[in-house]
Amino acid sequence: MPPIKKEINPDLCTGCSACTVSCPVAQAAPEFPGPKIAGPVSERFRLSGVAGAERISYCSNCKNCDIACPRGVPVSLMTMAALNGQDNGIRPSLNNLILANGPAMARVAGIFPHFLVKFAMESRLSRLILDGLGIDKRSPLPVFAGEYFPDVFKKRKKFKSDKKVVLFSGCFINFYDPETGTDFVDILEKAGYEVILPEGLVCCGLPMAANGFAGKAAKNAAVNYGILKKYCGEGIPVTALCPSCALMLTREYGEMFPEAVSGEPLAVADACSFIASLMEKGELEAREGNIGGMSFIYHAPCHLRAAGDGLPGYELLKRLAGDAVKNASAGCCGIAGSYGFKKGKYEIGIKVGRALFDEVKKSGASLAVSECGTCRVQITGGTGVRAAHPVSVVKKFTVLSGFTR
């Protein structure tokens, strides 16, 4: 397996511990020594062949360490590289294999009628079986959609235009949440854009890298990079609905797999910041709509904050719904991609998300809003409050009036 290639230099770290103080997992789980020890401190020992990789699988890869670091140390990258190292003594377990390979699972499920899939995934027996395989039976596992987003998109009436935009929809939209994808496409077409969903795109690779399959992730990186680079070269903008996919495509490909993605880093616009730019350009008109007394609580996904480009989704909602939107500002939701589904990690995820759950419940909001699919699943699981992507909320103000979820 080709490990994460970038030579990681631990010298920037002063050991100030800002990362460990900001680490939601370290606060929730005493078993985790914290990002400082898992990352730069252990890195010095990993270089001497002393693995020092114990307990680092507790890292959820939420990247709050990277956000906190005053010195720009790639803390989470070091930890992820170590998880993928050849000599770390850690072998990915079965739950890693399942959670790293969502698309493969989705393809299997796609063979069966949806009612069967839904029944099978929600039945107590299959949750017990999954529990045995390392996926906690209490975790809010989402159910595969009846029709996957690429198929939904194919059936859609073709909208042709000179203005084109590429959508990297991502696994969550593709297999669990095609409605959000459709909402976004509706908005883009309303603004006169022809949406391209390129053939051949695969999972961004983040779940693979985070579960110890960097080799597989590197292959995916090469595939996606090859396809998207072509569009970037032609000046066709690329957008993504999932902040984790976007972070992976733009930043982490280059950091983790410099050999697989030789050349300029990809430019991928966050869906909401792309919508905002359409409004700036006057290509899309948005008026303050009738929100019917609804109120929204917004949760900023960690990987969106890690990208360091502000909170475009929240800004957009603020612009359209004003005071009806509140920012929860309560840190990580605890799910961190696939982390909170795992046995032994589920409790930690719930503990991490507690502050957010309390904030959501306290707000009395009728809808939670967040860009990240698994964050939404976790919030609904932890609070019972429904959750939607900001584009779905925006759609109500711009295209259709019948927004219901």
Add this chain to the structure above:
Amino acid sequence: MRDFKGIADTWFDVVIIGGGVTGAGILRDLSMRGLKTVLFEKSDLASGTSSRFHGLLHSGARYAVTDPEAAAECASENAVLNRIAKYAVEPSGGMFVRTKNDDRDFEERWKEGCSASGVFFERISAGEAREMEPGLTSDTESAYLVKDCAVDGFRLVWQNVLSAGFYGGDFRTYAEVACIEHSGGKVTGVRVRDAVSGEEISVPCGCVVNATGPWSAHTAKLVGAHIGIKPDKGALLAFNHRFCSRVVNRLRMPSDGDIFVPHGSVTIFGTTSSDASGPDDSQPSDAEARYLAGLAGEIFPEIESHRILRAFAGTRPLIDLDHAHLGRDASRNFIITDHEKDGLSGFITIFGGKLTTYRLMAEKISDIVCGKFFITKKCRTAEEELLPSMSQSLADRAKKVFPPSGAELIYARLGPLFETALKKAEADPRRRELLCECEFVTLAEYETAAALDTSVSLSDIRRRTRMGMGTCQGSFCGFRALVSVFGMGLNRERGGAEILLPFLNERWKGMKPAMWGLQMPEAELMKNIYSSSLNISGGQPE
């Protein structure tokens, strides 16, 4: 050991002065041969030259041209230490690299020298060299693999002393030999001062061995003898991480800044050679640090992106042949002087030499000492391991409380005391936490070392555990160590600043000459932590 009263007026066959690797090696050798021996060290074990070097266990290749006899000795002793000292030696292997700026002809002479001295070398292509060490300069023209290793001076000394203890060998630290007593041209004993309390005791003995390295001349002066020795200062840099995976030597006529040694968690680079003002001259200058950093860049061009933790210096006991007028009782590489010829029987000085050949030096002098006591037992120090392998039962227990990769590290540092630390960690999960994160020192290990009577200062605990020698240079662990000292009820008579300042000043001493680039923010952090919390700042003149 620090109990002075217990050995007052007790007869020892041999008193060794000097707790460096030579003294420790002699203590072990003589004890194994049955002589009742005690070692006195004026400060802490391994606090002088034996820890102030690059940590290279020579393969002999460096001396192939300039000193073939030393080269051959290094080659054979390297093999011996790999056998007996696996908990102090890191068998990293080594590489010699000639750049396009280095003399081609020397390479030929070097190969001939290696072959003549029986020093192993194997040619590899420049491309292979750069594949094995990706940071190497593209100016690399030829490269050879050799059998260099890294060796930990602190551990090597302690493991020798502890092994000697198994055979009855005794030692005292902070024990300054104030006077060598003699009558009728024969040594009768020594007077030893407890450097902490100032009290003096008498220890009668039949023989005194002066193994004080660069301090040999000072020691010899106690009996009015003259030793031809010239302390020579060698400055080095310690980098924050390993940027090469084996020892990298520059293939040229031995010169400044030729050697990179990846060592534990750090890389040591050196050295220089200049006249020292005295044997205690261990302060490198800013100019020396900058000069070294420049030289390092000639082999590893990206050196600017590597953080220098500190600069440090040691003094070598170079033989001043012009002023020595000494016979050569041993190899060219070290000298043993029996002062019987100066009219004092029972006083022997050994000096010169290098850490790699310490065991051989100890063997030679022990042969002479044993001769005086009519002991014919042969030296066995090359046959027996310094520290036996960790038992399976200990390893199994350790796995439950220490990170699996950390257990061997702790065992190497603590030796026979490992089980004490293990019990602490087993009894209390809080003691499994890291006190020093940068060097992986758990509270259990720290407390075990701190409880020893040889741990007079925090620096003594540092030398035993490496606490404070990593990235943060004591910014965090110094603070925790102080809290722990009070928690253990140790050092009641001293205040916090009194305990902490010497430790911090020692850290600042090394950080100051190399305080630029990536080390600057660390220094600021450290200064602010201690000035804002305890109202003390390091770097004050002693």
